[in-house]
Amino acid sequence: MSAPTYNIGLCGLGTVGQGVWKHFGRLRTDLEARLGARIELSRASVRDLSKARDVKVPSSKLTTDPLSIATDPDIHIVCELMGGTGVAREVTLAALKRGKIVVSANKALICAHGAEIFAAARRGGGAFLFEASVAGGIPIIKAVREGLVANRFPRIYGILNGTCNYILTKMEELDAPYASVLGEAKRLGYAESDESLDVEGWDTAHKASILAWLAHGVWVRPDKMIVEGINRITPADFKNAAALGFGIKLLAIITRDFKTDEISVRVHPTLLPQETVLARVSGVFNAISVTGDVVGTTVYIGRGAGQDATASAVISDLADAVSLLTHGKGAPQGSPDLPAAKGARLAPLERIRGRFYVRLTVADRPGVLARVATIMARNHMSIASVIQSPSETPDLASLVLTTHDSDERAMRVALRALARLESVREAPLLLRIGDLGD
Numbered sequence: 001m002s003a004p005t006y007n008i009g010l011c012g013l014g015t016v017g018q019g020v021w022k023h024f025g026r027l028r029t030d031l032e033a034r035l036g037a038r039i040e041l042s043r044a045s046v047r048d049l050s051k052a053r054d055v056k057v058p059s060s061k062l063t064t065d066p067l068s069i070a071t072d073p074d075i076h077i078v079c080e081l082m083g084g085t086g087v088a089r090e091v092t093l094a095a096l097k098r099g100k101i102v103v104s105a106n107k108a109l110i111c112a113h114g115a116e117i118f119a120a121a122r123r124g125g126g127a128f129l130f131e132a133s134v135a136g137g138i139p140i141i142k143a144v145r146e147g148l149v150a151n152r153f154p155r156i157y158g159i160l161n162g163t164c165n166y167i168l169t170k171m172e173e174l175d176a177p178y179a180s181v182l183g184e185a186k187r188l189g190y191a192e193s194d195e196s197l198d199v200e201g202w203d204t205a206h207k208a209s210i211l212a213w214l215a216h217g218v219w220v221r222p223d224k225m226i227v228e229g230i231n232r233i234t235p236a237d238f239k240n241a242a243a244l245g246f247g248i249k250l251l252a253i254i255t256r257d258f259k260t261d262e263i264s265v266r267v268h269p270t271l272l273p274q275e276t277v278l279a280r281v282s283g284v285f286n287a288i289s290v291t292g293d294v295v296g297t298t299v300y301i302g303r304g305a306g307q308d309a310t311a312s313a314v315i316s317d318l319a320d321a322v323s324l325l326t327h328g329k330g331a332p333q334g335s336p337d338l339p340a341a342k343g344a345r346l347a348p349l350e351r352i353r354g355r356f357y358v359r360l361t362v363a364d365r366p367g368v369l370a371r372v373a374t375i376m377a378r379n380h381m382s383i384a385s386v387i388q389s390p391s392e393t394p395d396l397a398s399l400v401l402t403t404h405d406s407d408e409r410a411m412r413v414a415l416r417a418l419a420r421l422e423s424v425r426e427a428p429l430l431l432r433i434g435d436l437g438d
């Protein structure tokens with residue numbers, strides 16, 4: 001019997017698309033032997049046909065109409081590598097409606113339209129595979145969905161944005177302000193010209209939403225999460241954190257209390273004990289700690305973005321797609337359809353507990369600390385430590401408080417009251433202290 005042939009259409013031939021084209025060409029013979037099928041990268045779409053590209057694609061294979069690839073009856077697998085939530089959604093749904101397999105790296109699309117997309121995959125009888133959408137080259141989707149299938153997940157947390165981790169690492173290493181490190185990250189191509197999606201935490205929130213759904217079967221939109229970015233952190237915060245035994249990382253934290261069935265999904269800069277594995281993950285690397293109730297804690301570290309790492313994840317999905325077409329097995333359908341998800345709901349702020357780090361820029365005069373302490377006490381926040389240091393601006397001082405265990409709602413009320421004090425001269429900076437273990 002001759003081997004079946006499967007045709008792949010690449011919608012998007014930018015950073016990731018060209019990486020897939022390049023590596024797939026190199027790996028094709030091996031993949032075909034391993035999968036027992038012929039695999040053809042038969043079409044690709046771009047926006048601008050005249051753009052110079054690093055890979056050579058015959059012009060007969062190129063189009064500017066990605067929808068024509070999604071609806072082409074000869075294409076079995078559609079790889080959506082355009083990004084965005086407009087055309088990408090149309091292309092994805094059109095392909096799934098026709099029973100095709102869609103491979104995607106598009107976390108923004110999955111976060112915004114995941115429920116619709118997975119329902120379309122089920123209805124159409126195809127599949128939607130998305131390994132590259134979270135943590136680039138780290139096979140975290142497979143790990144959670146397949147390798148750790150015996151587990152429920154009380155806690156998953158991780159560094160999911162390489163740009164932010166690069167900026168935080170350099171600020172700490174060089175004792176340099178945020179703006180200058182961001183400028184350098186842009187020059188090196190580690191940050192986009194519009195950096196807001198990364199540094200304000202939204203990209204991490206998209207990935208957290210996907211992981212939360214995968215682990216718990218519940219879609220949590222970023223507007224229902226606590227999402228805070230890294231752009232107000234200063235070199236002094238790293239010094240303060242180090243004096244207290246911590247590093248600072250932008251983390252996505254997904255927890256579930258199986259007694260109350262409450263889930264919390266949040267993204268914020270977090271003080272992590274220096275000795276933990278994730279505190280030592282530096283530069284553009286990503287890392288994820290997954291705690292399962294059977295396996296205990298497992299940790300994954302690797303490149304979270306970039307052409308090669310992301311292409312590695314996309315090609316892994318392409319191989320699963322071919323397996324699925326050939327044998328009807330391999331890659332499970334997208335939806336976990338977890339019975340355990342039923343009844344799970346978001347924890348209210350008063351049940352999200354932890355310790356806090358608050359930096360205040362205050363008038364440098366007697367009595368200020370007493371007023372701050374009164375507000376904290378009034379809100380039942382117990383102070384664990386105080387670091388006072390002169391500010392760079394004359395007559396101002398920096399006051400850093402850490403708290404004992406408290407809850408988000410009380411902290412927010414206290415923060416608003418602190419911000420209203422006449423002696424507090426800038427919006428307070430709030431960081432969370434993560435006693436998360438590895």
Ligand SMILES: NC(=O)c1ccc[n+]([C@@H]2O[C@H](COP(=O)([O-])OP(=O)(O)OC[C@H]3O[C@@H](n4cnc5c(N)ncnc54)[C@H](OP(=O)(O)O)[C@@H]3O)[C@@H](O)[C@H]2O)c1
Pocket residue numbers: 011012013014015016017045046047048049051064065066080081082083084087105106107108132133136304305306307310
């Ligand atoms: N870059 C990474 O490291 C990385 C990592 C993980 C996930 N991802 C995800 O992977 C996806 C692709 O990212 P990328 O960095 O490869 O993006 P990119 O370099 O901007 O490439 C996008 C590609 O899609 C084409 N395109 C965009 N909009 C189009 C439209 N409306 N119609 C037709 N073609 C269109 C572009 O055509 P032209 O080339 O003609 O402009 C380009 O080839 C995104 O969802 C991203 O979030 C990226």
